[in-house]
Amino acid sequence: MKNILIVDDEEDIRNLYESEFEIEGYNTHSVSSGSEALEFIKKNSNLDLVILDIKMDDLDGLEVLENIRTETNKVPVILNSAYSTYKNNFTSWLADAYLVKSSNLSELKDKVQELLSV
């Protein structure tokens, strides 16, 4: 089973994504902040994909992404934000995909599947 890390400071979002991706057959983990995410990634080398929110309190998603890319370039990262404007930030180009949050999760699910099947 593929391991997905969900990073979002909104508990309800985390719960929704966990339940939806578990139904899809993935093993999900979730954290509520950027620093927790980095710590998790450091400790779990078997991680297959990260769904990363951008606007978070301690460390924002783009800083987390830069850190991930400095450590390893291999883990696919999907930036998933309520904001579309971060697309103009060059750092966002380091991600494998940038999706604006939506109640329709089919696009997110398709992207996860696409990245994990490569």
Added chain:
Amino acid sequence: MTSDRTENIVEIDTDKPAFGFMVDLTGELKQDTSETARPAAFFTLDRNYSAGRISRYGSLFCEGNCIKSLLNNDGLLPLDNPDVKCAIESAFNDIPSLVRFRQTVNEMAYYFDLYCFPEIDRENSSIGCFLVDRCRDVEAAISLQRKIERLDIINQAVRAFSETTNLNEILRIILLAVTSGPGLGFNRGFIFLSDESCTYLHGCLATGPSSPAEAGEIWENLSEKPLSLAEILRFYRSGESPFDTYVNQLVTSLKIPLAENSGFLKRCYEKRQALVIDSDLNLNEHEISLKRKLGAESLAVVPLVSRDSWLGVIMADNLITNKPISSSDLQLLEIFARYASDAIDNTQLYARLQREIAKLKEANEEIIKTRENLIRSEKLTGISKMALVVAHEIRNPLTVIGGHANARLRKMEGDPENERIYGIISKQAARIENTLNRFSSIVSLSEKKDGEFNIGELVLETLKTLVSVKSEKMPRFNIDDEAKGSRIFIDQGLFHKAMMIIFREASVLAGGLSRLRLEIKEQHNTAVIYVGRDEANEKFAHSFFDAMRAGQSGIRSQEISVALEILKHYGGDMGIGSPEMSRGWLAVEFPLIKEEK
């Protein structure tokens, strides 16, 4: 023989010099040798008005005609003139008198002052008469009057100059003054103005008859009633124009080069010298041709110079009357040309000023429009940003609500009531999301900040960013000397976005960013960024587009489309080209900003 009754008779004081002669108390006449001395004759008259003791003073008296004959046979003294008779009789009555009269003898008009005084030591049997020839005074007065009239025309013209700022009107005034009868009195006048580089003279306006018949017609019209220059101007403004002539058509079609080695125009230009051209000697072929075309034998040429700038020339001639052009005519024309030059210069300055004012007005309107747009844009930005904050705050809970509704919906098969309710929640959540997406688009548009940027600096900045995020080496990058200052009009952020996509996708195809080769060139009003591969790759651009269409090599066609949209929004494009003829590079072009000259 006729005489005119003249002015009043006045007594003379015999102690004072009178018109160059001194008569003392003994009746002795002494000649004054000063410049004011006039030719005169002395004689006595007896009671029968017979002249005796006739003496001439000055050989020019009555143009050298025999004074005795004139007095005794030709009736030089108009004794039928009551004023003359009265003056003579007064002298017989011991009262010295003076009378001024004009007498025509042998169809010649003479002007005289006659002084009559009693002879001392005589017994009233005769009187002394002193006849002063005033012909030269009268000639001088006529000449002076003519000069005053000419100066008056110049004065009228200068006044007329101040009433207009129209160059054509100024040129018309100049030529009317040059050719008007009481003015400078030339038969024809021509104005040639220089181009800015003083290499050519262009015929601008001419007036005057081209034949004696035409002259007769024009002068007949003018002589019906003596008109001032202002009246002539009004007359021609109201209808018929003296400029609708063959001469004007001819002159306005002429263009004479000034760069020839010799010639009167060059002398007039370089030495600011007024000239009368009487022969073809020392004229270049263009000037000879000009003289022949105008049919001029003798031509006055004066420079038009204002504030030390050469403006052109006024030419004038007397083709019809063949009157020689005197130095006085030339001098007066030169004086007039100075005023005319200032008027032309002022008009040209005024026209330039008007153009500058129009430009400033346009620029000012542009500023006002820009300011209004800025205010509108700022308002829009403020509203949009506020909407965006609200939208983002809504999006998270909406994702949760809609997400859960969708999840529940899948599990509600066989429960139509719940299926309907969750369906409604899902549908309404999607509807709100669409609204939020539209808000986001507005913010993106309002945040677009177009400006002028150096394309080389923009590309370098993009590359540096890409190098830092990709942790790769810089590709080989060259900017042509010509393109180093090339500036384009774009939103900096959007440029980076478009070029990041293109460079990133090209680097995927090339096998790394460091393996790309970039060149910027300026071609046909565009700045072109050529993207190729470091190693020989004849058809890099073809491979790029093929891969993009086929979705190979990781090239993302959707993102390339976004980049292309940005390019096209700013008038640019992407295609296949080459900085060197042999290779097919990817060419990204932007229109250059045109420099205002």
